Amino acid sequence: MPVIGESREVRGFWLAEAVWVTHSAGVARAVAEWMTDGRPGMDVHECDLYRFEDAQRSPAYVTERGQRNFVEVYDVIHPLQPMEQPRPLRVSPFHVRQRELGGYFLEAAGWERPHWYEANAPLAESVELPPRDAWSARYWSPIAAAEARATRERVALYDMTPLKRLAVSGPGALDFLQRMTTNQLAKKPGAVTYTLLLDETGGIRSDLTVARLSEHHFQVGANGGLDLDWLLRHAPDDVHIADITPGTCCVGVWGPLARELVQPLTHDDFSHEAFGYFKARQTHIGHVPVTAMRLSYVGELGWELYTTADLGLRLWDTLWEAGQRHGVIAAGRSAFNSLRLEKGYRAWGHDMTTEHDPYEAGVGFAVRMNKGDFIGRAALEGRSEETAARRLTCLTLDDPAAVVMGKEPVYADGVPAGYVTSASYGYTVGRTVAYAWLPAAAAVPGTAVHIEYFGEKVPATVVAEPLFDPRMARIRR
Numbered sequence: 001m002p003v004i005g006e007s008r009e010v011r012g013f014w015l016a017e018a019v020w021v022t023h024s025a026g027v028a029r030a031v032a033e034w035m036t037d038g039r040p041g042m043d044v045h046e047c048d049l050y051r052f053e054d055a056q057r058s059p060a061y062v063t064e065r066g067q068r069n070f071v072e073v074y075d076v077i078h079p080l081q082p083m084e085q086p087r088p089l090r091v092s093p094f095h096v097r098q099r100e101l102g103g104y105f106l107e108a109a110g111w112e113r114p115h116w117y118e119a120n121a122p123l124a125e126s127v128e129l130p131p132r133d134a135w136s137a138r139y140w141s142p143i144a145a146a147e148a149r150a151t152r153e154r155v156a157l158y159d160m161t162p163l164k165r166l167a168v169s170g171p172g173a174l175d176f177l178q179r180m181t182t183n184q185l186a187k188k189p190g191a192v193t194y195t196l197l198l199d200e201t202g203g204i205r206s207d208l209t210v211a212r213l214s215e216h217h218f219q220v221g222a223n224g225g226l227d228l229d230w231l232l233r234h235a236p237d238d239v240h241i242a243d244i245t246p247g248t249c250c251v252g253v254w255g256p257l258a259r260e261l262v263q264p265l266t267h268d269d270f271s272h273e274a275f276g277y278f279k280a281r282q283t284h285i286g287h288v289p290v291t292a293m294r295l296s297y298v299g300e301l302g303w304e305l306y307t308t309a310d311l312g313l314r315l316w317d318t319l320w321e322a323g324q325r326h327g328v329i330a331a332g333r334s335a336f337n338s339l340r341l342e343k344g345y346r347a348w349g350h351d352m353t354t355e356h357d358p359y360e361a362g363v364g365f366a367v368r369m370n371k372g373d374f375i376g377r378a379a380l381e382g383r384s385e386e387t388a389a390r391r392l393t394c395l396t397l398d399d400p401a402a403v404v405m406g407k408e409p410v411y412a413d414g415v416p417a418g419y420v421t422s423a424s425y426g427y428t429v430g431r432t433v434a435y436a437w438l439p440a441a442a443a444v445p446g447t448a449v450h451i452e453y454f455g456e457k458v459p460a461t462v463v464a465e466p467l468f469d470p471r472m473a474r475i476r477r
């Protein structure tokens with residue numbers, strides 16, 4: 001993809017590299033708009049100069065990736081197909097255990113991420129699934145279904161280490177984060193808040209979790225290097241921002257038995273009353289000092305546990321050993337993506353981007369218009385769910401054996417009306433779940449639509465969301 005954007009160090013110095021002739025006019029247009037209007041007219045985050053991780057900017061990496069580019073440029077690339085070299089590059093402290101469990105790894109931001117574990121194959125024997133076409137069966141395994149089920153029924157460990165983590169600190173930290181994001185962050189230490197970064201036009205730059213660990217110290221769960229860049233560009237002198245991702249790690253302990261697993265390992269009270277939903281605290285799990293946050297992208301009871309990289313393996317082993325009597329498993333990204341779609345949690349960059357506002361995307365609940373000024377607030381004035389002309393919409397495929405992958409066109413009344421943003425088989429609901437952008441008139445539960453998949457029109461229906469646990473009974477207990 002192209003490389004475009006303004007240097008953060010040398011303001012007014014722009015890069016605009018179109019890799020192929022086919023990119024040239026679009027890149028020229030995006031940069032012209034960006035230079036004159038302050039933002040490009042369409043989402044170009046996949047072209048952003050600041051999308052690369054440090055580990056992806058060595059001369060050796062650039063050479064190796066650049067050479068592959070010539071081989072792959074006209075290939076048909078599967079949406080999940082990873083780069084082949086240089087791998088492995090970044091690994092979490094749990095990597096040795098993940099390999100012992102037969103992890104099947106795909107790459108993201110240089111990280112090795114397990115998508116499922118062969119060790120869970122015996123659990124998959126009892127799972128009934130419709131057969132898949134050859135394309136959607138690539139980079140997929142029925143083991144994911146077993147991992148999803150074990151998460152809903154027992155408890156699973158998810159490696160969240162690749163999640164971008166920023167430490168934001170200093171006397172001005174609260175005021176700064178209040179001005180940068182949409183939700184109310186002026187809460188007591190120990191509070192975690194789901195909030196949005198918007199651009200000046202109200203477009204969604206990211207969705208974040210912000211944990212207030214002490215008065216002037218916040219931990220931000222972000223979506224990638226672009227969030228760091230955006231915050232650094234706006235940070236005043238009394239705010240310090242550090243990317244703590246590489247030196248730390250995170251494991252998600254999620255499932256109805258998560259509390260039974262974790263409570264005996266800590267002297268702190270992990271009951272619902274003492275450690276509420278969307279709360280954080282610093283404690284110990286066995287010998288390991290951790291920051292524990294009670295939230296879950298898979299929609300089950302549990303905690304994200306953060307520690308430094310040196311203690312990660314010890315943390316994993318402690319949880320693994322304690323979890324044996326509860327039937328704990330390690331679970332991968334494939335189950336993770338299915339579970340979060342059933343729960344209706346958006347993935348930034350797929351389901352929503354700067355082209356969409358919070359009301360259209362269904363995350364208006366994270367906007368507090370009366371908390372004081374923030375970037376994008378003026379543009380949202382007068383907008384609401386009701387005024388949204390299009391909606392991010394939940395669909396299920398009518399045929400329980402049908403699948404789509406994401407990015408396919410959606411037809412309403414026989415004409416192209418939108419596109420699929422994310423899709424996965426929903427192992428709990430027993431059919432494929434797809435999110436799609438649709439005109440508000442079509443985004444009504446019960447509406448019949450078609451998704452085009454390899455030239456076939458696949459029938460789908462708009463459904464009320466979230467499909468799973470709309471009353472939050474599984475998380476708030």
Ligand code: THG
Nearest residue numbers: 194207208209221222223278295296297304345346
């Ligand atoms: N964990 C942490 N940070 C993150 C993510 C994460 N930051 C980036 C990305 N993932 C943010 N996405 C979400 C999406 C949904 C929720 C959390 C992070 C979530 N939402 C609840 C809901 O909508 O019901 C609660 C919202 C609320 O109470 O305000 O849990 O995975 N650390």
